[in-house]
Amino acid sequence: MKLPEDIYELVLARLAGEKDVVGEEKLRDWLGESERNREAYREFCALWYSCKWGNMREGVNRQEGWEYVLRCRRRNKHRSIWVRLAVAVVVVFMIGFVGLDWSEDKNVSAWGNTDIKLILSSGEEVNLKTVGKGKIQDEGMLILSDSAYLDYSEQTENVVGYNELIVPKCGEYRLRLPDGSVVVLNAESRLRFPLNFSGEKREVFLNGEACFEVAKDSLRPFIVHTTKTDVRVLGTLFNVSAYPEEGQTEITLVNGAVQVDAGELQEKLRPDQQLILDNQTLRARVRNVDARTYIAWTDGLFRFDAMSLEQLMLRLSRWFDISYEFKDEALKNVRFTGGFRKYDNINHIIKMIGEITNVSFNIVDNKVIIDKK
Template sequence: MPENNNRINNLLEQYINKSISEADFIELFDYIKKDENKQVFDDFMKKADKIGLPDADVHHVDWEHMYSNIVSDNKKKSKSGLIISFAKKLTIAASLILVSYLGFKVFNKPAEEHSVEKITKRDLLPGSDKAILKLADGSEIVLNDAHNGVLTKQGQSNINKNDEGFIEYNEINTNGEKTVYVNTLSTPRGGQYRLMLPDKSLVWLNAESSITFPSAFVGNQRKVTVTGEAYFEVAKDKTKPFIVQSGGASVEVLGTHFNVNVYPNEENAAVTLLEGSIKLSNHNTSKILVPGQQALFNSESNNITLNNVDIDNVVDWKNGLFIFEDASVTEVMRQIERWYNVDVKYTGNIPKIKFNGVVSRNNNVSKLLKLLQAAGNIEFDIKNKTIEVKQINK
């Protein structure tokens, strides 16, 4: 009915502008979950933005899942334990809908048609849960091939692969002197993995990363070493500070949530605090971070720069998303290199484009590249395991 159509359009306008109330949001989803109203939504989205791709399809949006995630509580804990407000979830969901329908949301460039044949014929799959656990004796367990259950034993801890597919260190004997074994969990390019340490702290490893840790934490501290990128939810223990070491830098906490990005090919290393408090030391300089702050530093100087950041953008990777906010071509392609296990080659000048949008990390690389190509003066070609990036001169 036309009156319903007007109401849906009004609600959609508020939704895309992220000004909709929770009550109106529930009403909107009651409309758009019905097949007879899909055409109204389709017509609205065509008017809402001119950027589009031939294969974009709004019906790929999982309405029920999105609805339940957003309206179940005004403030709800995510799987990571973080509190996500209704407004923030609405922002992400609105971006996901735009991406699902329109392709990639680029705010600063008009879209142009380019050939996609070069990237669809040689498609690459996204990364997945895979890692190698190196034990103290040098032996290795390929975890993506391992069965669920007890894999082996290190000192007083059983190493289990649980039903959720991640590794747990469970102490089986807490009496007497503990024998400590040093283990390393590492992910390749195109891999990610989760780990529960002996103290019940949780760690998410991004692609091409590693964490070295003991089979039991003894003494007056809990110390691990990290390369690449890792997200931590540290179990509270006031008697034993938790220390993350990387090169000449260290992060000290008692119990908190934070992200460490120390990839060697990034311009700066970064530590971002989501909850609690941490002390970052870089050579002879130290800073205390509060939630929402990110510390930038590098191995060549003692400087530490503190900035306020959008923490959701920092930990997007562990939630299965690429979230780009004014991201340069090189920043985007470094993430693609690690997640899709490819090399990147630039032909000619690097396009000066800034990308904004939310895209699932579960897409094949061709879909992501087509979405990026909507910026208008960039083109990609996949040759074996190399993606060539070329600026299109107008």
């Protein structure tokens, strides 16, 4: 739907935070006229927030992107909202992904003031937040540590044993494995891995979500075990989401190739394909996706493509350690497409979702109450 020029200007003013009592009253009257008007408004807001949140990412030409939006506003007022803003969305989101950024300075764990735990082969538990930058010793091996990462790649001894990294809600952690593979572990996840990859396979065990950039080794496949699947690769970039409470496992391939084994199922994926496995029936389907959407969380941005509000709230509850309640069960199936920064305040995110859906959110004592507007 094409927004009337005067309404278009009022919507832009509202989203930009401009105060106009008369304009707000006129906009409310227009929204009250029909569901068609309200749907057009929500569509416009979705595009606006996609631009705004994407524009905050590093590596984006912010000035150029927003100058484009302003030029559209001045010159193309009579064109549809998709034509006006679609290119701006592309400007801020279409950023090439070249690999997991291995940098001490990102300090990604600072987003949540959480206690990341490392379980050593002896069973000793180490709080990585208190260790800070330094070295941890296990079975004669020195592990390099910082507030945001662990590095096992500098080993000199053929040590034997397993470590387990545990990331709670509101957390995230980077890890370089003994073979040089890089893993980013998401909130409420745990990864068990050996101090040394010996033998014919490189095996790790995941509960939760992680993004893997696997070092190439044509002689030793890399295998990620979850409760329902085994993901086998030689060297590639992919994401595994295997939270038991979500009811399904998702494997998304960015580049390279992977083979997924689940019971009698064997499926090979190509880049920009995703396998979705029902954890109960073990039935799977493969679909084509923009794989970068599913690893954007490793770059500080969460993106969603037609995600149900129920699944979105479940993920928000991990990232921000909140609880939630649906007053109307039908709202669980509302679909949401958009994105926001991981480190944003939960109140800002809830406000954004409320702007583009016909849903109200009320936060009471760290609990989000979700109902119809």
